[in-house]
Amino acid sequence: MSVADAVAYTTHLLFAGLWTGTVLFVTVGILPLGLRGDIRPAPFEFAVSRLSTVTRVSALALFVTGGHMAGNAYTVESLTGSPRGHLVLTMVALWFLLAALVEVGSARMRRGLNAEKVRTPARDGKPFLYAASVVALLLLVDAGLLAGGVVF
Template identity: 40%
Template sequence: MDPALALSYVVHVVSAAFWTGGVLYAVYAVIPAASAGDLSPAAFARSVDGLLQVTRWTGVALPLTGAYQLWLLYSLPRLFGTTAGHLVLGMAALWTLMNGLVELGVYRMCQSRGDSPGLGAYFRRGFTLGGDADVPALADVGRPYFRAGAALATLLLVDAALLAGGV
């Protein structure tokens, strides 16, 4: 196998695993703990900002490595006319929606506390909270977006398993 293709697979799979795992962990552990009042504003902000940063760097790594793999392995007839091609297209759609939901959830949390940054400021600054932030209320705002992201992450993993299994 071409070493560049092998490296693209490694970067792609590790990035996807880290990202889907981060979203699933946020829904399983971070949001419930925040809703229960068990996380300080600083701990919640670190957790959410960490997920946001993973979403953003995988938002670069996954499309680049995926595009490279498409370029080498999928002609247009294979991409649009085979089950494997449809799974790849589905993966790209799920990834795009999942990425958007995480970003939107965090942005809505910013808005709910009276902070409506412009898009540029939002992307530069990340997610921060003051010590007096109402963490349970913020978690309630982000919960539906993160839950929907977790559902898409699960579908993304099923899609990847089918693709890896040669369906």
């Protein structure tokens, strides 16, 4: 493995952990406060803003590092014709879905937060953040299968 490959793998894992962890933290730790009205609009908006920033930066970092890794380890045939390739393609689809869910949920929450509300924005974003959390967990399972060499 080259130094560039090691940097790509390490960067990929760091941003994957940061992104999935942020989604799960906001869903489990921050969203319930908003649903109950136990958080003021400014800190809630800060958390939503950070979630959006982490999502956008991580999506870009994962695209670049994942593209590097896939370009060095796979061919079109091995991506489309092998169980490991299918796991990689599943991961790509899940990353896109995660980004979309977070962006839509964050946008819905920001609208209400701009009006200095908390409960309504939390309710508006809740289904998207719950779905994003499920996708984040599926991504971690997929990554574990790839890292462990498990093939079905």
